[in-house]
Amino acid sequence: MNQHVLAAIRSEPWAIVPAYLDAIEAIALRMMDHPSLIAVERDGHEARFADATARMGERAPGTRTAALRDGVGIVPMFGPVFPRAGGLATSGATTLDAVAADLRALEASPEVRNVLMTIDSPGGAVSGIHDFARFVANFSKPLAVHVSGQCCSAVYWIASQASGGISLDPTGVVGSIGVCMSTSYQEGPDMSGRRSIDITSTGAPNKRPDLSTEEGRAALRSTLDAIESVFISTVAKGRGVSEATVRADFGKGGTLTGKDAKAAGMVDRVEADGLDGAIRRLARTAPPAAPRRAAAANHLALAQARAGL
Template sequence: MNNRVLAAIRSQPWAILPEYMDAIEAIASRAFDNPAVIGVELDGHADRMAEAIAEMGAPFPGARSAAIRDGVASLPLFGPIFPRANMMTEMSGASSLATLAADFRKVEASPEVRNILIVADSPGGVITDVRAFAALVAGSSKPVTVFASGLCCSAAYHICSQATEIVADPFALIGSIGVMMSGSVQEAPDSNGARAVHVVSSNAPDKRVDLSTDEGQAKVREMIDGIEEVFLSDVARGRKVPVSTVKRDFGRGGTKSARQAKEAGMIDRVEAGGLAAVLQRLARPSRSATPRRAAAALSLEVAQMRAASFTTGD
């Protein structure tokens, strides 16, 4: 069973921090004492998630994970990202894009919601449906702000780059833009003395490439480079910069601190006050310039009437 799960993990591209990829594979193999698993358990994300949920407000009616507070609807983008609910989303705090998309549509349609806030602490995840959810964010009829409380990386950054504004905690890590696939190379027969052999048809030599060769790795890299092109293009459009800027300044696959990300143009603001400060700012009613213009026009009209009255002697 574990081998089938591991094979499924390795059969698709991921946009995720490499250390989380290692942890997911170790969990699938039930190697819970793996250093990658221990590192993820100790990185503080569980505490950050609990604190964020407590601050986000009351559960939004009819939604699975959204909350509302003072006209601000918050959605949690926590943990590894998957297209649909699964064991990890139900038990390990991972995010289901199907659930988030349904909640996003509900809060966007609600007249009680003025602003939408995505609270992000995610290393990224599977690329399936990431672009579709990012399009929801980009096309929102209401302002969408992102607050990165911890990690806003890879697939999570792809989504968040489409928001109206990205705000980050001073200790947040931003970036890890890129796509990866993992695999294994059998160096010797397994414990049963067997070696896996795969035979493909004559006109499909790239259906099962040999990852132990440079040629095989090049074939996989060619495929994920094509996916990366779309990733970079979407980020560039969301952040309103050329693709060349994303390639040069947005970390080259690595992560940046919140301050460094702000300097590079990857985010808009560093918020020392954390999530509470962001919620407070978004909850303030927007001030319209119309009343000021109306008052100025009225003052001008009164002044003109007085001037006319003085001239005519009325």
């Protein structure tokens, strides 16, 4: 069964910090003492998540994880990102469907004037990321991002679309722009003496490319390059720079921190006071409360959002 989960992980592209993909595979195989998983568990993310959650304020009505503080609706994106709940999307991870539901509730609430996504994530599965990034780009209320830890790969793809820009803790990390897949091929017989052989029809040689050859790896890389092209194009549009700038200055698959990230144009400001500073700044710059008629309409929309309509 675990091998089937591993096969599913390896069947799709990921936009994630490589060490976390190794850890996800270790979890799938129940290898809880694997070095990659131990390293991730010791990187301090749990303490960062708890600290950020404590600073967010009271739970916003009609949401699962969002909070409300001084007119600012705050939505966390912590841990690896998956399209929806189930499988490996357990505690310590974020699902796009849950974040989207919370964002819609904040969008409908008359109490919320600005929205802030607070992010500490290594990225995640590519599936659903482009559509979610478009959702963020078209969000009707002012929406900003604050990075309290990592904002990498798939999640930077999303963050780059925030109309209110990106702020960063002085030690925050952004980047890891690129796409990867994890895979394997059989070089010898298994423990029972059997060897798996894949045979494809004549017209479909790339359905099962031979990854022991450069030609086979090139066939797989062409798919990753096509996804990366969409990734880079979206980031360039969101950050208001050329694709050449993203390719040359946004880390080349690596990450940048603090002032270096700002100098490269990957973020808009380094927030000396961290998440608290970002919330206070947005609370001060919040637009006026909605007029009574608009507020009534928002109350209705919020009620519908809570009812799942």
